[in-house]
Every structure is written in C-alpha cells, then in structure tokens.
Amino acid sequence: MTINNRKSSLRNLIKAEYQKIAFLKSSKIFLIALIVASLMLGLIFALTTNVTQGKAISEIPPIDVISACMLGVDVTAIMLIIFAAISNAKEFSTKLIHVTLAVTPNRKRLFLSKLITYFLLGTVISLIVTALTFLAGQLILLANGRPMVSLADPFFRQFILGTLFMPVFYCLLTVAAIFVFRSGGGAITFSLGIMFVPALVKMFSQSIQKIILPLLPQASLHSLSGIASKGSYEILGIGASILLIFMWIGITSLIGTFQFVRKDV
C-alpha cells in the first residue's frame, strides 16, 4: 500500500483550518450575511444623520458621512467575534478536537494555525467591508452634491487603515479567548466586554478613566485610525498603540495556549 504521507506543515494546518470554514454552507452564508449586514447598517447610519445627529447630510462635513457609513465595520467586528467563537467552540462541543489533536498533537502549532487562518479571514472580510462602506459613503456624498473625500489626504488613509484593523483585532482576540474559556459564550462575552468596557469606564471619575482607558484596546484602535480626540485619555502614539494591541492578543494567546497545552480535551 503506498500513500503520499508528507510531514504535516503549518501551511497544511492552515489549509485544513480554512477547509473547516469553507466546507460548511452555514459558514459561507454567515460570512455573506455579515458583509451585507455591515454594508446595510453602514448605509442606515449614514442616511439617518438627521435623526442621530439632528442634521441633514448636506449640513455635516463629508468626513462625518464617511465615518457614519464606516460604522458598518463595527458591525463586521461584532459579527466576526460571533463567527470565530461559534466556529471554534463547535470543534470542542462536537469533540472534533479529538480528531484534530490526534492528527496534530502539537497544540501550540494548532493554535498558531488557527490564529493565522482567522487573521487572514478577518483581513479579507474587513478589507471587503471597509472598501464597500467607504465607497457607499462616497456615493452618498455624490448623490447629495457634496464633495467626495480624497484618499490622497493622509488623515483618510490613516482612518481607513485603523478602521480596517479593528475587526481583525477582535477576531484574533476571540480565537485566543476560545482556548481560554473553551466556550463560545465565554469568548463572545470576553471580546464584546473588551469592546464595550470603555463606555462603562467613562461613567467613572476622571482619575479612574485616566488609568484604565489608555490600557484598553479601543484607545489603540482609535489612535491608529486617528479618531481619538485630542486631550482625551485614549490618545496614544502609533508605537504605543501597536504595542498595546500586540499585548492584548499576546497575553490572551499565552493564557489560551497555556490552558490548551495543560488541560485534557
């Protein structure tokens, strides 16, 4: 009996992780729905400024129209959190992880392959939604006889790049959190908690905000996209923002890997 039995490489593992997503019809439907929902909600945010901001599109600066439309990317981040949590938690709940680990007993390698796969998936999805919502915002401006924004403007480039990174960050955080909690609910709660905790912190005194807000990933994401308002506690330098983001993913991944390697499945 002859078979082609090559050593399993990280590339093979990433391909297998991709297949776990691509083989499932429900995953494909969810990802298409995610893109459509993000775009539709972005359009709704941009077209309802008279309700949300009390001003018509013609009265607000073009950047506000674009940023309202690109709020659709926030929807992408939330839906990617749910997708990453459900997809990976299913592997534990169906016990398919036994088969996966029998084939790939090196758990750190398996963890890394999942992280890379979801980084690539998150990047592609985020690119599509960011491009679509940006274009939709431009079309709204055009339809309302307003000047379109130019990508030659460094502020817009930074804004788009920063916005693009947000869903990828939360997607990776959720994948790492799955290995910490081994439950979809736990991972979703953790990632959404991290996403919304700044709003809660802002209810506390300035002295507390000053300590906590710069440590949360939102400060990094807002600083990277250039929307952290001057003088706020969220404003960080580019280097510090990137470092903080890596720390959040790194620490969650370290705890996740430690738990995954140490605990029985």
Place this chain on the structure above:
Amino acid sequence: MIELKNLTKVYKDKVVVDHLSLDIKPGIVTGFLGPNGAGKSTTMRMILNLVKPSKGEVIIDGKHYIDLDQPISKIGALIDADALNPKLTALQHLQLIATASGITSSRVIEMLEKTGLEKVRNKQIGEYSLGMKQRLGIAAALLGNPETIILDEPFNGLDVDGIKWLRDLAKDLAKEGEAVLVSSHLMSEMQAIAERIIVLAQGKLLADMSVEEISQKSYSGYLRIKSENNSKLEDLLKKNGAYISKGEEASLQVRNVQSEKIGILAKENYIAIFELTKVQPSLEQLFLELTEGKVDYKSK
C-alpha cells in the same frame, strides 16, 4: 512499537489508571478488556496525548506522540465515533484530516471505498447511523496507513455484516504486521479476533497474556472425567497435585493436571476412562473471574 511505562492518571482523588506498564506488539490483535470505569479509554487517550498522564509516559518508536513527524502514519485511532461535525460530509471530514497531514485525496477515496461509505460520501454525517459513523471513524484511523490501529469499542452500532467486516479487517491488518489494539465489551467478538488479552480493572493491569494462557490459568477451565472408578482415580490424581471437585452426572472436574498424565495414571491403575474432556472457559467467564470484586459500577 508502543510502550506504556508506569502510566498513571489521577482525577482529583480518583486513580483512573494506576502504574500501567505494557507494550503493544505488532502483528497481532490485542484485546483491551475491563469493566466500565476500568481506565481503558483514558489509557487510549493518553497514548494519543489527548489526556496528559499524571505520571509515566507513552513511547512510540522512541518518541513521545507529540514529537512524531507524522503521527497519523504511526497511530490511527477511533476513540469516539461521535467526535464528528454533523454538518460535514464523510468526504469533507476525511479531506480535512488528509489536508492537515499532507495525504493525497486519492487515499481519501480509497478509504471511503474500503469502509463501504463511497455511496454516502456526500451525505451529511448528522444523517449517519452509529454504525456508519463507526465506519467513518475507522476510515479516518486507516487514512495514514498507520503502524498501529487503536479502536475503542468499534463494534458498537455495527450490523452483522459490519461486525464480520471489522473482524476480518482487524485480522488482516495484524497479518500485514500492524499492531491492532481493540477495546470492546463484546466478549464474543474479542474471543473471535484477539490473540492477546489485556485486562484492566480499577486502573490496574490484571492480566496481559495470550487467550490460551489465560484459559489455562482460569478457574473456569478444567478437565471433565468420567471413569469406571471415580473415587480411586480421585485419590490417585490428588496424590499428583490435582484439584478436584464433583461435576454433574458422576463426573469429576480436575484442575492442575494435564490430560496426558491422567490417561497414563488411569492406564497404569487399570481404570477405564469413559470421558476425558477439556472444558474451555469463555472469555466472558474469564473476564468475570479476573474482575471479580474489582468493578466500580455494579447493578443490584
């Protein structure tokens, strides 16, 4: 070759596997027996590194499982037939494993054909019966053409054809030189396929020997004798170290003496023998004998 060295697993204060040391030998089917909670599945999971030993280790060709370059070509395992994503098809399930291991798609098709699943390969696993899931698990276990096959309760849910197929498959794999470790609670199946039996109870190794050896040592195995003068023969045999008890229809149940010796003694003492039968215990009797008083879960 797989070596289990002093393998121990403790959950809180319960010892599930207790200093287990044994080898899994190539070229034979080894039956892994034990009552519920004996530690069979935990041992199998420790071999695959799914469960970490509290003490001891498992060595596969001089390495730990985690350090093997291509583990799927060393050990193929069916641990839980339900460990499947019900939304995938059989083809997709095997394709995932093949992709992760760098195995060609043609091997996937070959395994689907070998396990009789080629006609339902595009059907979602959620629609499969337990027997079909067992076949799929076996296909996955064989995918890497491994040197050792580990099957945990593989007969569960299989129909008559399936049982015969699996019996033949296990024997054929052993003939090809592969080590086959099968756990089952179906004693008749184990008796039909296993050449070597490992019995565990309460995590401890109770027996590791061939089926023949185990029969010889068993209290349930004996020689049934009917003669023209049972009392005289009984005295003679007792003097030669036999253990004797009275059997049915004026027969004697004799243990610890070979049949040849009985024949010679009877001839020398002019006692006509009417019957001299070797009564072989069933594996079930042997198992019950070995695990007497060592069962965690017993119905009243």
